[in-house]
Amino acid sequence: MKRLAAGANRTGLIIVGLIFLVAGLAVLALSFGLAAAVAPGLTPDAKLQPVAAVFALPFSAVIALAAALILAIIGVRWLAAQVPRKDSAKPLRMQEDARSGVTTVTANVIAAAVEDDLEDTPEVVDAQAILRGTARRPELVLHVDVDERADVDAVVADIADRVTRNASHALGVPLSAVGVEIGIARSRQRRQRSVRL
Amino acid sequence: MSTRLFRARPARVVPAVILAILILAIAGALGWAAIAAIVSEGSGSAALSSGFSGFAALGTMTWAAAAIITAGAVITVLGLIFLIIGISPGAKRNIGYRAQAPEHAERFEVVLPTSALSNLAAAAADSVDGVSSVRAASNASSTNVTFSTPVRDTDEIRRDVDAAVTQRFASIAFDRTPTVKVRSQRRPA
Numbered sequence: 001m002k003r004l005a006a007g008a009n010r011t012g013l014i015i016v017g018l019i020f021l022v023a024g025l026a027v028l029a030l031s032f033g034l035a036a037a038v039a040p041g042l043t044p045d046a047k048l049q050p051v052a053a054v055f056a057l058p059f060s061a062v063i064a065l066a067a068a069l070i071l072a073i074i075g076v077r078w079l080a081a082q083v084p085r086k087d088s089a090k091p092l093r094m095q096e097d098a099r100s101g102v103t104t105v106t107a108n109v110i111a112a113a114v115e116d117d118l119e120d121t122p123e124v125v126d127a128q129a130i131l132r133g134t135a136r137r138p139e140l141v142l143h144v145d146v147d148e149r150a151d152v153d154a155v156v157a158d159i160a161d162r163v164t165r166n167a168s169h170a171l172g173v174p175l176s177a178v179g180v181e182i183g184i185a186r187s188r189q190r191r192q193r194s195v196r197l
Numbered sequence: 198m199s200t201r202l203f204r205a206r207p208a209r210v211v212p213a214v215i216l217a218i219l220i221l222a223i224a225g226a227l228g229w230a231a232i233a234a235i236v237s238e239g240s241g242s243a244a245l246s247s248g249f250s251g252f253a254a255l256g257t258m259t260w261a262a263a264a265i266i267t268a269g270a271v272i273t274v275l276g277l278i279f280l281i282i283g284i285s286p287g288a289k290r291n292i293g294y295r296a297q298a299p300e301h302a303e304r305f306e307v308v309l310p311t312s313a314l315s316n317l318a319a320a321a322a323d324s325v326d327g328v329s330s331v332r333a334a335s336n337a338s339s340t341n342v343t344f345s346t347p348v349r350d351t352d353e354i355r356r357d358v359d360a361a362v363t364q365r366f367a368s369i370a371f372d373r374t375p376t377v378k379v380r381s382q383r384r385p386a
Contacts, residue, residue, distance in 0.1 A: 001203065004204070004208035004210055005208065005210075005213070006204060006206075006207075006208035006209065008213075009208055009209040009210065009212070009213035009283075010209055010283045010284075011283070012213060012216065012283075013209060013212060013213065013216060013279045013280070013282055013283030014279075014280060014283035014284060016216055016220075016276075016279055017275075017276045017277070017278070017279030017280030017281075017282075017283055018276065018280060019276070020272050020273070020275050020276025020279060021273060021276030021277055021280060022276070023272055023276070024269050024270070024271070024272030024273030024274070024275070024276055025269075025273055026269075027260075027265065027266075027268065027269030027272065027273075028266065028269040028270065028273060030260045031260045031261055031262075031265055031266045031269055032261075032266075033261075042260070043260075044259065044260045044261035045259050045260070045261060046259060046260055047256065047257065047258065047259055048255050048256055048257075048258050048259070048260065048265070049256040049257075051255065051256070052246065052252050052253065052255045052256030053256070055244065055245040055246040055252040055255075056244045056245075056246045056252070057244055058242045058243075058244055059241070059242050059243075059244075060234075060243075060244050060245040060246075061230075061231045061232075061234035061235050061238075061243040061244060061245045061247070061248065062231070062235070062241055062242075062243075063245075064227050064228075064230065064231040064234075064245045065227075065228060065231035065232065065235070067227060068224045068225070068227040068228035068231060069224070069228070070224075071220055071221075071223055071224035071227070072221060072224035072225070072228070074220060075217045075218070075220035075221035075224060076217075076221070078213065078216075078217040078220070079214065079217045079218070079221075082210055082213060082214055082217075139202075140302075141202055148316060148317065148320035149320065151368070152309075152317075152368075152369045153368070153369060153370055156294070156296055156307055156370075160296065160297070160299040160302075160305060161299060164299055164301055164302050164305070165299070165301050168301035168302065169301075174300075174301045174302060174303060175301060175302040175303070176302075176303050176304065177202060177302070177303060177304040177305075177306070178302045178304065178305045178306070179202030179203055179306045179307075179308075180296075180305075180306070180307045180308070181203055181291075181307075181308055181309075181310065182294075182307065182308070182309050182313055183310065183312070183313050183316075184312075184313045184316035184317050184320070185316075186316050186319070186320060
């Protein structure tokens with residue numbers, strides 16, 4: 001339920017994939033003599049001297065260093081973007097009029113209360129909640145792990161009726177969206193469910 | 198706002214991490230060659246080829262050299278793989294669930310990941326008498342259950358497992374109830 005950089009990943013993969021594909025195909029076209037029709041000098045038995053000459057130009061080391069730095073920054077930023085983000089709401093401003101005082105509630109406080117409320121539902125083993133959006137349009141994203149033998153419909157009904165109502169009462173507004181992801185907690189061993197006589 | 202609250206398709210994190218590390222490796226190699234060239238020449242106007250003799254060797258190769266063809270083929274294949282991974286949407290990981298929005302929420306969305314479906318099926322199959330171990334694998338529309346049993350005649354147990362898993366799925370208000378396929382594996386006791 002945490003957010004991942006799916007859009008950036010796909011865009012990056014497509015851009016790099018296209019660059020690699022075009023570069024690879026160009027090299028293969030030169031190697032198999034297909035480029036000779038377009039550029040007469042570029043036959044398969046031509047040497048790569050023009051390419052090597054580029055690296056022998058003055059100041060090419062400094063330019064390569066700058067290119068390496070840019071590539072390194074792109075690589076590090078792309079790696080950093082892979083860390084899943086909660087994207088919790090900014091502290092909610094609950095007051096009517098800021099001149100008479102300010103009331104702020106952090107999203108984590110509400111989320112922790114919702115988690116406790118969720119764990120009161122029978123058969124819910126573990127729960128995580130994230131509050132997103134604003135004080136006027138709050139969004140609740142929930143993940144509940146229920147017991148493998150639980151009545152899933154009853155758990156969903158309890159969340160819909162009780163948990164979302166409590167959260168909505170606490171915030172004083174209807175929730176704009178509620179998302180529930182249900183996981184199933186397996187009892188690891190049969191021994192845990194059995195009794196030794 | 199009509200975007201879904203849960204991403205149903207993979208975010209391609211692993212290929213992105215691999216590619217980011219590849220970019221960092223290229224940056225490292227290029228930076229190392231550049232610094233070696235600047236240090237060996239002792240001036241900022243150094244040519245890149247003065248730090249690394251491989252560039253001179255490159256100049257003596259022809260386009261038809263095996264190494265160049267191999268490099269071209271590898272780069273083409275890698276590019277094609279990255280492009281396909283980026284464009285193809287990937288398998289759906291969430292199964293929709295029919296849920297009515299309660300009065301105090303405008304939208305109410307419930308999903309079960311395919312892993313939850315597998316666990317549900319495995320738990321249901323595990324409760325059948327005669328089953329010694331269960332594996333279950335799911336996609337968004339079906340579940341494959343493989344159980345092992347020491348019993349010689351597996352047909353009856355397979356029917357029971359199928360019934361148990363089908364009944365468990367039927368008790369849950371899925372958008373589309375996943376189909377169940379059961380296979381047995383005989384394991385000597």
